[in-house]
Amino acid sequence: MNSRVTMGLAGLLLVAAVIVGYWGLVLSRQPLATEPVTPPVTVALEKTVASAEDQTRQAVVVLVHDVLPFTPLTAADLTLEKLRSAPGGSLNSLDQAVGRTPWRRLSAGTWLSNESFEAGGALARMIHSDERALAVAVDEVIGAAGQLIPGDYVDVLLFLRQDAINTQHSAQIVIPAMRVLGVGEQFGLTNEGKPASPTASTDEKLKQDQRRIAARSVVLAVPEQLLSRMMLATQVGTLRLAVRSSEEQLLAKYWAGESDSSTRLSSANSQLFQFNQLAQGIAPKTIVHTRTVEVSRRGIEVIRGNQVTQQTP
Known part of the structure; x- marks a missing residue:
């Protein structure tokens, strides 16, 4: 009885071994697992979308x-990039730039326009x-x-101390509404709306802000007819820059091309108080109206022998 059980178990094990061997043989013939293959329809759709986007992009x-x-x-200095939206006035062909000479240093990555030359x-x-400026x-x-930044507007105030010429303290607005072009090394936008300084990274912008706070010079846009007044004001008294409200x-009016130089000139003239101090103490000439007084002129006696005559010179 035991021998029959043993023979039965041996048979079962043999059958199981054959099944396992056959299964292993089948698995060994299958290819290794690979990444899922993208259906051809999906690939064609992606190519079509990419081609459509490339056609809508503009060369710069x-x-x-x-x-x-x-x-x-030279052609080696230039390349064409496809952008979704090309900057206004930008060149779109290498032939438009090859052989042309820029008047200033241009940085890598700068897109070119006619203003670049x-x-x-x-x-x-x-x-x-x-x-x-x-x-x-x-x-x-x-x-x-x-706290000044390029693009702010300021009133230029002047304080004059009392001295032998200036009989009393005086404070006045020398020139109102001066546009701030730059603070230290940081400048605003050009008339074309482009940054005057190259675009900086986040770390560089942080350093620029720190230098701006510690800046010791400010560049102002002064109307030509007020330039000499501004120069005199910087030499004879103490200046203050008062920031105007946004x-x-x-700034919006400035970019719209609205010039108010004449208005600022009239306003500055009407607000001046003892501004003759800016002429280094030389007061304006006072016009004195005088009337002509006729003065009788006496003659000169000329004696010739026994003759005496009167002659008028």
Whole structure:
């Protein structure tokens, strides 16, 4: 009886071994597991979408590396990039830029336009033809506690101390509504709406803000007819820069091309008090109206022998 049970168990084990061997043989012939294959329909759809997006993008000429001023551009300096929206006035063909000479240093990654080849630095392109850029020395007090930024508008105040010429203390607004072009090394936008300084990284922007707070100079856009007055004011007294409210929308009016130089000139003239001190103590000439007084002239006696005559010179 035991032998029959043993033989039965042996048979079962043999059958199980055959089944397991056959299953292993089948599994060994199957290919290794690979990444799921993308259906051909999906691949074709992705290619179609990519092609449609590429057709809607616009070509823009971009510099591959930094270019020095007065150096003609070559094809090796340029490349074409496809952008969803091309900047206004940008060049879209390499032939439009090859052989042209920039007047200033251009950084790698700069997209080119006709303005890239025009004369004048960033500061000269931030003012209009009836304005002048003038730097003014400031400290923490004069510069509004270091909170000025390019694009702000300020009133320039002047304080004159009492002295032998100035009989009493005086304070006045020398020029109202001056636009701040730059604070220290940080500048705003040019007349084309482009940043005057190259775009910086997050860390570099943080360093620029720190330098701006500690800046010791501010560049103002001064109307040409008020330039000499502003220069005199910086030499004869103590200046303060008073920040104007953004609710006045002065910057929006400036970009809209609304010039108010004549208005500012009239306003500055009407607010002046003892401004003759700016002429270094030389008071304006007073016009004295006099009437002509006829003075009788006496003659000269001439004696010739026994003759005496009167002659008028």
